[in-house]
Amino acid sequence: MFELSERMKKLPPYLFAEIDRKRKHLLSEGHEVINFGVGDPDLPTPERIVNAMRRAVGDPSVHRYPFGKGRGDFRKAISEYYRKYSNVELDPEKEICVLIGSKEGIAHLPLALINPGDITLVPEPGYPVYQIGTVLADGIPYFMPLKEENDFLPDLGKIPDNVLKRAKILYLNYPNNPTSACADHSFLRDVVAFCRKHQIIILYDAAYHEIYFDGRRPISFLSIPGAKDIGIEIHSLSKTYNMTGWRIGWACGNEKLVSALAALKENIDSGTFEAIQIAGVECLSGSQDDVEQMRKTYQKRRDTLVEGLKKLNFQVKIPQATFYLWLRINEGSLSFAETLLLKAHIVVTPGVGFGNSGEGYIRFALTIGEEKIRKAVEKISDVIGGK
Ligand SMILES: Cc1ncc(COP(=O)(O)O)c(C=O)c1O
Structure with a gap:
């Protein structure tokens, strides 16, 4: 009945839609999903x-x-x-x-x-x-x-x-x-x-x-x-x-x-x-103590994930800033992310979603607690071992 503007048609497709659909499906089946996907802080506003x-x-x-x-x-x-x-x-x-x-x-x-x-x-x-x-x-x-x-x-x-x-x-x-x-x-x-x-x-x-x-x-x-x-x-x-x-x-x-x-x-x-x-x-x-505390929390999470991934023999570049870890995987990022989701119930963002030069990488957002990060590393280890 109506047609979208040429401008709208030029917008790039939402590459994560399929992964998000699968994540919701796993949740609806009652699985626990560990979500490293969105860069949205889990900690409350001070x-x-x-x-x-x-x-x-x-x-x-x-x-x-x-x-x-x-x-x-x-x-x-x-x-x-x-x-x-x-x-x-x-x-x-x-x-x-x-x-x-x-x-x-x-x-x-x-x-x-x-x-x-x-x-x-x-x-x-x-x-x-x-x-x-x-x-x-x-x-x-x-x-x-x-x-x-x-x-x-x-x-x-x-x-x-x-x-x-x-x-x-x-x-x-x-x-x-x-x-x-x-x-x-x-x-x-x-x-x-x-x-x-x-x-x-x-x-x-x-x-x-x-x-x-x-x-x-x-x-x-x-x-x-x-x-x-x-x-x-x-x-x-x-x-x-x-x-x-x-x-x-x-x-x-x-x-x-x-x-x-x-x-x-x-x-x-x-x-x-x-x-x-x-x-x-x-x-x-106001006092910036809470910001300093938040940095310490992310730093601990970063260290936990870095240590875990290094043990799994990934080549990890240690982040100096942001709450992201950008991991080289040397294979297709969409298929790697999909394997993690389906076999380990872990959401990561495939690098190609940020443009073609992001291919070969996945992004972890450190917006989940250390316990879950440790658990995720164990699960990734099982998936890699069983590949
Ligand atoms: C690089 C970058 N810039 C800007 C934003 C937007 O942040 P906000 O609109 O919440 O200020 C984001 C959000 O993820 C981001 O990653």
Whole structure:
């Protein structure tokens, strides 16, 4: 009776649908399924933040349309967070815009910046929304493979000249989903120089900035000299404070880019619920002990999984950040994931779901407790032994 738009038809297929169907089938049969699939924290939002929300929601003045770039107190808290932890100065009035989760900003930004036929440079494997946001804006994604031999950093020198000429946005995400890689200073300096030379905007996705291990804090993109001239950083409270369901994040950096996104959003949504923004002030301004505790929890889980997989003779690259482990399996990732699901009732994400360059890998999300991780390793051992 009706036909979907050409734009919708261009969206990539949901590769995990079949695995998810099988997972639900196993659950319906009463099996216990160990789920390393989704990157959604199992730990609760810290009590201090929930309490701040409880207090805020009772005030009728927050029940109205929020509008604009976000509450002044939350934007101020964001700028103080950057000053304190990253030595970055941001003008809360002009250089910060609150989002309804970072995904929202990532998906919308291309609508404000690209024309039909413009190219965006998309890391692969990568978070699918870079590609999807581009396609929804009638742009063309050019995939930059992230290879293990390059520490999962894109090789900018390999991008052909004719692509560079039409490229408008470069997406980067470190600490990286799914590979868990971090970017070093020299790479970030090179990338800023490269994008300034070729007049390409950088969208830097810092969703996992606070999830790091062994005390090695990732480098802030905006702390690189010149980054603000061509870049916008998208950040989120989702992973740092176990708040994926609350939907709050922000865009910050270049004033023109922030204004463009804010102007676009004025026409699409009416802002982030103010009570959530008030809880956001508590997130960034209150004691960060709970965040440190969360890092320790993920680190223990990481160590448990790494140790278990090493004993099974997998070549494991130890994650320095994020709550993902990206494991090389040297075989088809869809069939490997399916074998784990059907024979061991373990869900992992097949690497190919993040793009063709993810083939040969699977991703574990460390969003389950250590006991279950140990149990999963035993089950994987049985499956491999019986293969
Ligand atoms: C790399 C990356 N960026 C952004 C997001 C979106 O996070 P949110 O919209 O909850 O802020 C995710 C979520 O998994 C992600 O993995």
